[in-house]
Amino acid sequence: xxxxxxxxxxxxxxxxxxxxxxxxxxxxxxxxxxxxxxxxxxxxxxxxxxxxxxxxxxxxxxxxxxxxxxxxxxxxxxxxxxxxxxxxxxxxxxxxxxxxxxxxxxxxxxxxxxxxxxxxxxxxxxxxxxxxxxxxxxxxxxxxxxxxxxxxxxxxxxxxxxxxxxxxxxxxxxxxxxxxxxxxxxxxxxxxxxxxxxxxxxxxxxxxxxxxxxxxxxxxxxxxxxxxxxxxxxxxxxxxxxxxxxxxxxxxxxxxxxxxxxxxxxxxxxxxxx
Amino acid sequence: xxxxxxxxxxxxxxxxxxxxxxxxxxxxxxxxxxxxxxxxxxxxxxxxxxxxxxxxxxxxxxxxxxxxxxxxxxxxxxxxxxxxxxxxxxxxxxxxxxxxxxxxxxxxxxxxxxxxxxxxxxxxxxxxxxxxxxxxxxxxxxxxxxxxxxxxxxxxxxxxxxxxxxxxxxxxxxxxxxxxxxxxxxxxxxxxxxxxxxxxxxxxxxxxxxxxxxxxxxxxxxxxxxxxxxxxxxxxxxxxxxxxxxxx
Numbered sequence: 035x036x037x038x039x040x041x042x043x044x045x046x047x048x049x050x051x052x053x054x055x056x057x058x059x060x061x062x063x064x065x066x067x068x069x070x071x072x073x074x075x076x077x078x079x080x081x082x083x084x085x086x087x088x089x090x091x092x093x094x095x096x097x098x099x100x101x102x103x104x105x106x107x108x109x110x111x112x113x114x115x116x117x118x119x120x121x122x123x124x125x126x127x128x129x130x131x132x133x134x135x136x137x138x139x140x141x142x143x144x145x146x147x148x149x150x151x152x153x154x155x156x157x158x159x160x161x162x163x164x165x166x167x168x169x170x171x172x173x174x175x176x177x178x179x180x181x182x183x184x185x186x187x188x189x190x191x192x193x194x195x196x197x198x199x200x201x202x203x204x205x206x207x208x209x210x211x212x213x214x215x216x217x218x219x220x221x222x223x224x225x226x227x228x229x230x231x232x233x234x235x236x237x238x239x240x241x242x243x244x245x246x247x248x249x250x251x252x253x254x255x256x257x258x259x260x261x262x263x264x265x266x267x268x269x270x271x272x273x274x275x276x277x278x279x280x281x282x283x284x285x286x287x288x289x290x291x292x293x294x295x296x297x298x299x300x301x302x303x304x305x306x307x308x
Numbered sequence: 309x310x311x312x313x314x315x316x317x318x319x320x321x322x323x324x325x326x327x328x329x330x331x332x333x334x335x336x337x338x339x340x341x342x343x344x345x346x347x348x349x350x351x352x353x354x355x356x357x358x359x360x361x362x363x364x365x366x367x368x369x370x371x372x373x374x375x376x377x378x379x380x381x382x383x384x385x386x387x388x389x390x391x392x393x394x395x396x397x398x399x400x401x402x403x404x405x406x407x408x409x410x411x412x413x414x415x416x417x418x419x420x421x422x423x424x425x426x427x428x429x430x431x432x433x434x435x436x437x438x439x440x441x442x443x444x445x446x447x448x449x450x451x452x453x454x455x456x457x458x459x460x461x462x463x464x465x466x467x468x469x470x471x472x473x474x475x476x477x478x479x480x481x482x483x484x485x486x487x488x489x490x491x492x493x494x495x496x497x498x499x500x501x502x503x504x505x506x507x508x509x510x511x512x513x514x515x516x517x518x519x520x521x522x523x524x525x526x527x528x529x530x531x532x533x534x535x536x537x538x539x540x541x542x543x544x545x546x547x548x549x550x551x552x553x554x555x556x
Contacts, residue, residue, distance in 0.1 A: 060320060061320050061323050061324050061327065062324070062327075064320060064321060064324040065324065065328075204522075205518060205522070206484050206487070206519065206522060207484070209456060209487065209518065209519065210482055210483070210484055210486075210487055213456070213459070213460045213463060213482060213487065214479075214480050214481065214482055216460055216464075217460065217463060217464045217467055217480040217482075218479055218480055220464055225457075225461050226457055226460040226461050226464060227457055228453045228454060228456075228457050230457075230460075231453070231456065231457060231460065253525045253526050253527055254523055254524055254525050254526060254552070255521060255522075255524070255526070256522070256523060257522040257523070260518035260519075260521045260522070261453070261518045263513065263518075264452075264513070264514065264515040265512060265514070265515075266512060267510055267511065267512055268511045268512060268513070268526060269511070285331075288327055288328065288331045289331065291328070292328070292331060293509060293510035293512075296508075296509045296510055297510060297512060300373075300403065300512075300514060303403075303404075304403065304449060304515070
């Protein structure tokens with residue numbers, strides 16, 4: 035009886051929260067809502083240290099597990115708000131330099147969470163979302179690579195919003211890959227243009243990000259979406275990634291709405307001159 | 309239902325405006341705090357800001373909104389400050405190339421024009437000259453993606469020339485050092501800035517060459533018209549205390 039009461043209360047709270055979020059997002063949508071938000075999910079390890087989470091040689095990924103929960107809630111809020119594309123920087127090629135146990139733990143976690151995202155009650159299913167994996171996937175272990183491919187194949191026809199996960203990714207690697215592909219195509223005298231490089235980027239077909247958020251207050255992009263971020267509003271809120279919540283997301287959108295006119299104008303001028 | 313939406317819309321509109329008033333108030337407060345910090349720094353009360361260790365700052369970039377960049381005296385003033393502080397290499401960027409066209413103004417306005425050696429203006433190439441013992445490189449949007457396309461064409465022509473090579477039969481395979489070499493060959497091999505200051509209404513790099521931004525710390529300074537020496541000093545001091553993992 036008590037368990038039933040508790041689950042009813044939880045459901046009721048969930049419904050009320052959902053309605054309040056709908057109102058809030060309705061208010062925000064009076065101004066421009068970003069179509070694409072990208073996140074550098076920085077701060078998982080510091081969060082684990084700060085909160086003395088169980089982080090030893092047997093479980094170096096505890097901070098990342100908490101970070102994944104935050105990703106799911108952030109995705110939900112973004113999709114409810116009407117954000118069409120969400121991109122996250124999950125694992126950089128530079129991250130392979132970390133302790134091998136941590137790297138292996140992250141790979142195992144990634145496989146586990148990709149499988150979780152494909153279950154019936156996941157946020158991707160709820161919103162009929164499509165998932166992409168961008169990066170040099172050949173650098174991943176085979177189980178992770180196959181799971182990622184399975185996820186992309188299973189969601190390729192979904193009509194809803196898009197989650198793009200940058201894994202084994204750096205921008206300079208992406209640009210190199212795009213140049214290779216462009217050279218492979220160009221066998222006649224026609225020169226390679228910027229549009230050819232755009233077409234061969236991992237991000238081809240996706241709108242450029244309107245906002246790039248790096249949590250934990252760090253001010254660099256760390257080789258993330260450098261080619262695509264010409265007119266992105268760069269934000270670096272202080273909370274660590276697992277601390278990033280709805281109010282931080284709302285604040286990010288309000289900040290974006292403040293500068294949207296200026297960025298749209300600058301972008302338009304460049305497009306006109308092309 | 310229609311009546312409900314007629315009532316709700318203005319209420320939502322009022323709440324929307326209220327949210328943005330809150331954002332403006334928070335910005336005003338941050339600005340006030342920043343002004344007080346700048347005042348304290350410029351008073352010389354804090355000795356830590358007097359001798360900043362610039363060992364880690366080999367290259368500094370400054371992105372300036374093109375409208376602000378038309379204010380040549382402000383840009384020149386900024387360069388003077390950076391030179392006085394001890395910065396050795398500055399990359400100036402504005403999206404439209406306003407500063408490239410203005411480079412002669414910096415030459416004429418320097419105390420000793422012979423200290424400023426200018427190259428001829430070429431809109432699609434970086435402009436590099438010395439000023440007050442500091443190297444100044446001026447670039448614009450055409451030095452970004454278009455430069456990478458030029459580098460790609462350079463690699464492509466080399467690849468096609470060596471088509472008989474066994475390795476090439478497997479298809480083109482380039483490394484990041486190959487791309488860097490190609491950019492050097494086509495005259496776009498500028499260094500990666502350690503720190504980038506953005507002068508303008510928003511924290512946005514406005515198309516600064518992507519290949520050079522990998523680990524650059526990016527700081528928003530506000531409009532150029534209200535630039536302060538103490539604000540620059542503060543940013544350089546904060547940078548000198550930064551630590552990067554580079555992914556580890």
